[in-house]
Amino acid sequence: MNLVIIKNNLKEALGVVERATSENANLPILKNVWLGGVGGAIRLVATNLEIAISTTVPGKVIEEGNITVPAAVLRELVSNLPSERVSLEVKGGGLSIQTDNYHATIQGLPTEDFPIVPKIKDGNQYVRMKSGPLKDALTQVVVSAQFSELRPELNSVLWDFKIDEIKIAATDSFRLSEKSIPAGQFETNQTESSRMLIPLRTAQELTRILPEDEEVEIKKDASQVLFRTEQTELISRLVDGNFPDYGAIVPKDFETQVSLSRQELLNALRLAGVFSSRVNEVRIRIPENKKNIEVFSVDQTVGENNYLLPAKIQGKAREISFNWRYLTDGLKAIKTDEVFWGLNEENRPALLKSPKEASYFYVLMPILKA
Structure with missing residues (x-):
């Protein structure tokens, strides 16, 4: 050579x-x-x-x-x-x-x-799309997955293909992300719905190596998936397992609805994190018929922190705790300036999404009071 x-x-x-x-x-x-x-x-x-x-x-x-x-x-x-x-x-x-x-x-x-790189068997069926939207979708959902040897379905990303839509989702049982890609953003010769579980590490590698603006072709068989661009191929084993049936846990109605600046909430959470406890707890206080929410955190050895944020509030007053790092992950995945935050009781999940973009949502369980 x-x-x-x-x-x-x-x-x-x-x-x-x-x-x-x-x-x-x-x-x-x-x-x-x-x-x-x-x-x-x-x-x-x-x-x-x-x-x-x-x-x-x-x-x-x-x-x-x-x-x-x-x-x-x-x-x-x-x-x-x-x-x-x-x-x-x-x-x-x-x-x-x-x-x-x-x-x-x-x-x-x-x-x-050197090990022989496997080939996709019966790889006539394909999905093709621009690499940028796929890269963005994977980046938005991988934050909710978890490295786990005991529960492989949590160590994976769901690829749920339907003729008119592809849903990509991940969960670690405390939070869930879902991104939908409509039919207008991909082409395919598949005629039937199908599902596969992509290993978390594979999804993370794709967010790193996929280019911003090339076509990517996806093919799969019973045990493997192939992602191919003009210069690069990634082939991966699939996860053998069943992804949780999460439809029932995604909240549709909310007792409290908050709209506010995504960046201001991110800043408030970062400040609160300095004073949060070992479980990363921050307290969110939402008064009824007011124009501010309060982000509060306290650590006995460090001190306490209190931040008022302007917000549009509808519904019941509420005081509820969250893991600030998990909240931050969800907010970073949303791309608009404003964010919608729907809440219910502390034993029920909350939901974050863009008020302008329905294709992505982030569901997060509150921290229950001891």
Whole structure:
């Protein structure tokens, strides 16, 4: 193998694939990235056996071939190279890296030992959409998922496909996010509804590697899903489980309705967080027929905090506690200046959404009084 590539192109490609690598004492090659020149293109691949990411980058293929080398070592070296033009050549069992005034050799492992990246079976059905809206949707919902080995459905993101709509949702049992993508924003040849559970880590990687404005194609089979853009592919195992039937817990009616500035509420919560207890509790006081809400927090060892916020209030007066970090996550996912906050009793969930955008909502349970 003999390749010539621009440093920044190689660095960006490594950034895409590297987080799919894994430290595994039984399979040390999983910490390596597969690097090769194939069919006139330079390709990088990494996998941890749950996720595989591959990407192609522009460059010159003088001689085809391939090798695997430790991803972290290659990334650290490339990041600090003094020259933009880099030559990569397999010599013996190592990768020779050379610029005008620099040379190094990284010991590699043969590609024959690298795991075979699986293919989607019967992958004729597809969904296609712009990558930007998908990236935004995943970013909005992953905040509600939870890494959990005991409940894999909480360690996942629901992809609920219907002909006229795709719903993407996540929950950790304390909160729930849902984003709807209407049919006008995607095209498909699927004729039947379907569901799949995408691992949380896969969804998080997609928010990181998806470009802002390319087409992304999604295909799946019984156990895997593929996301493909012009240069990059991510294939992942699916979660085997049943996502909670959450429709009944999403509140439709509210005893108290509040409309206020999203940014002002975010600022109030950040200040309250300085004085909140170990469970991140803040108290929300909503008077009846008033024009302000109060955000209150106290910590016996730090002090107390009280913040008045202008708001439009309808319905009953209420005093209720929330985890301020969870509230902040929901507010960050909403993109409009104003936010609607619907509340009921403290043993029932509250709902945050934009008053102008019906495609996203965030449901959060209050903290019950001891």
